[in-house]
Amino acid sequence: AQSVTQPDIHITVSEGASLELRCNYSYGATPYLFWYVQSPGQGLQLLLKYFSGDTLVQGIKGFEAEFKRSQSSFNLRKPSVHWSDAAEYFCAVGAPEYGNKLVFGAGTILRVKS
Amino acid sequence: NAGVTQTPKFRVLKTGQSMTLLCAQDMNHEYMYWYRQDPGMGLRLIHYSVGEGTTAKGEVPDGYNVSRLKKQNFLLGLESAAPSQTSVYFCASSYGWGADQPQHFGDGTRLSIL
Numbered sequence: 140a141q142s143v144t145q146p147d148i149h150i151t152v153s154e155g156a157s158l159e160l161r162c163n164y165s166y167g168a169t170p171y172l173f174w175y176v177q178s179p180g181q182g183l184q185l186l187l188k189y190f191s192g193d194t195l196v197q198g199i200k201g202f203e204a205e206f207k208r209s210q211s212s213f214n215l216r217k218p219s220v221h222w223s224d225a226a227e228y229f230c231a232v233g234a235p236e237y238g239n240k241l242v243f244g245a246g247t248i249l250r251v252k253s
Numbered sequence: 254n255a256g257v258t259q260t261p262k263f264r265v266l267k268t269g270q271s272m273t274l275l276c277a278q279d280m281n282h283e284y285m286y287w288y289r290q291d292p293g294m295g296l297r298l299i300h301y302s303v304g305e306g307t308t309a310k311g312e313v314p315d316g317y318n319v320s321r322l323k324k325q326n327f328l329l330g331l332e333s334a335a336p337s338q339t340s341v342y343f344c345a346s347s348y349g350w351g352a353d354q355p356q357h358f359g360d361g362t363r364l365s366i367l
Contacts, residue, residue: 148293171352182257182343182358183296190353229295233352240311241356243295 141166141232145244152220153252160215160247162230171233172213173241174204178226186228189213200224225251255279259344259359266334266366274329274362276344284347285327286311286356287319289340296343302327303350334366 142165152158164170171190175183187198194206204215213230230244257278266272276285283304288296298311302321316338318330327346331338341363345356 143295173355175358180360182360183345184358185355188353188355235352237352238350240298240301241296241352243297245293245295 141170141234141237141242143230143232143242143244145228145230145247147247148245149248149250151250151252154222155219158215158217158220158224158249160228160230160249162213162215162244164211164213164230164232166211166232166234168234169206169208172204172206173231173233174198174202174213174215175229175231175243176200176226177229177246183229186215220249220251222251222253225249257344257346257357257359259342259362261362262360263363264365266331266364268334268336268366270334271330271332272334272364273331274342274344274364276327276329276346276359277325278327278344278346278357279325280346280348280357281324282346282348282357283324284350284354285321286345286347287317287327287329288343288345289313289338290343290361291340299329299342336366338364339366340364 144163173188174186227246231241286301287299300319305324308319344359347354347356
């Protein structure tokens, strides 16, 4: 079965600084990869997704993620963080043989210092 | 366009009480899901539905029942609430079947069992 690891429970960055959130997955082939963001009191919003092709994918709100097959990673990045980016971020993995079932990581809470 | 709407947003129950959480989507999505979110564990799939009149078990189905009598609605029931069911519950829906189909989430129901 596939699994997802987000090693960092909390990350604090200063406003304007760059950000990288880590995600590692365990799966035999290339899965479908997603990043979701959850603002306080809100549901999950899709930031970006990777299925195939260019390993650097662009998402909404200035986020991007890079798929690295050799490292089984799909790290989320943003060049300059804004205070409104403070939220919880979830990496998720899907695989064709599991149908629509997504496996989520435990999440990373991002705090932004002004 | 409301998307996915969950009611209620908050609820406090006593152990042994029953209740039903309602999820409604207005996107004509065929597939619907119920997740629970617990600290440090990400989202875990409780039950899902691949169409009106159908339901299936997810990763953590025990203690819950579901019904999909209408395409737009997916109900999650707790017959005899237990403190271990204190959690935030999210409903989601997707248009198609497949791991590449993004899921659209509601804002969640925060449920406390005393």
